Each structure stands twice: as structure tokens, then as C-alpha cells.
Amino acid sequence: MPRRHGYMTRFRCPKCKRSGSAHWEESERVAGGHHVATLTRLSDGFRNSPQNEITCAACAVQVVTGHG
Numbered sequence: 001m002p003r004r005h006g007y008m009t010r011f012r013c014p015k016c017k018r019s020g021s022a023h024w025e026e027s028e029r030v031a032g033g034h035h036v037a038t039l040t041r042l043s044d045g046f047r048n049s050p051q052n053e054i055t056c057a058a059c060a061v062q063v064v065t066g067h068g
Contacts, residue, residue: 006040009065013056020046022054022065 005026012019020043026035039052046063047055055062 005035011054011063011065013059013061013063015059015061016056018045018056018058020044020054020063022046022048 006023007026008021008023010019010021022039022043023041024037025040026037037052039048039054042048042054045057047057049055053062054065
């Protein structure tokens with residue numbers, strides 16, 4: 001069974017400048033050779049939606065993670 005690849009992204013809230021990080025884990029290869037990334041850990045002070053959209057808990061502003 002292939003090993004899953006994990007990686008981390010860092011980000012900053014564009015409004016309050018709070019910084020954080022997210023740890024992602026890629027699935028095994030799927031049709032077309034693409035991976036599906038799942039968020040496995042997120043810094044305190046941030047929330048994740050079912051669509052993997054990360055928002056600042058203090059500002060309710062969506063952050064851009066460079067993921068995807």
C-alpha cells in the first residue's frame with residue numbers, strides 16, 4: 001500500500017495578521033492521477049469548513065493558504 005504524503009502550509013489572516021499553519025495529507029492516487037488533500041491539523045484561532053476553507057476565528061475572514 002502506498003504511503004500518504006503529508007505537507008504543511010502557512011498563512012496569515014489578511015485583516016488581523018494572526019498567523020497559523022495547516023497540515024494536509026494527500027490520499028492515494030485516484031482516477032486521472034490526481035490526489036485529494038485532507039486537512040488533518042489546524043492552528044488554534046482558525047476554523048475549517050467542510051470545503052477546507054480556513055477562516056480566522058477572531059475576524060471571520062477567509063485566509064488564503066496556497067493549498068490547492
